[in-house]
Amino acid sequence: MRYATVAFMALAFGAAEPSGGLAQTTTAFDGTWSGTGTLIARRGRGTSCGPETTDRRFTIQNGQISFPYETRSGISFSGPIQPDGRFDLAHGSSRFMGQASGSTMTATFSGTQCERSFQFRRRQN
Numbered sequence: 001m002r003y004a005t006v007a008f009m010a011l012a013f014g015a016a017e018p019s020g021g022l023a024q025t026t027t028a029f030d031g032t033w034s035g036t037g038t039l040i041a042r043r044g045r046g047t048s049c050g051p052e053t054t055d056r057r058f059t060i061q062n063g064q065i066s067f068p069y070e071t072r073s074g075i076s077f078s079g080p081i082q083p084d085g086r087f088d089l090a091h092g093s094s095r096f097m098g099q100a101s102g103s104t105m106t107a108t109f110s111g112t113q114c115e116r117s118f119q120f121r122r123r124q125n
Contacts, residue, residue: 025063026083029100032059035120042114049114056118065089067096069109 058067098107
């Protein structure tokens with residue numbers, strides 16, 4: 001009986017579940033983000049990198065990034081943004097990683113031939 005009382009008290013006060021038991025999600029960065037990426041590196045042939053600058057737009061909804069980076073090549077990214085604004089997403093050998101703070105974000109796209117540095121702003125709806 002005493003064990004049952006202790007177990008009940010632990011559950012009632014949240015002591016039974018260690019912190020970090022569930023992944024945290026955030027909606028603090030939800031919205032539509034748009035910005036410009038500047039080409040910072042060409043690798044290999046690097047001829048298919050396109051223009052020096054390119055504009056991109058993506059959404060974050062319920063803490064999940066959905067970014068159709070380049071639809072003609074089939075490159076898209078999806079995954080969580082952390083409560084502190086960090087994210088690191090991969091699609092094959094391509095990677096999209098960065099940091100959001102309030103309504104601004106810096107990010108890097110890295111592919112097999114090209115690397116771009118992005119500056120994004122959250123659009124007001």
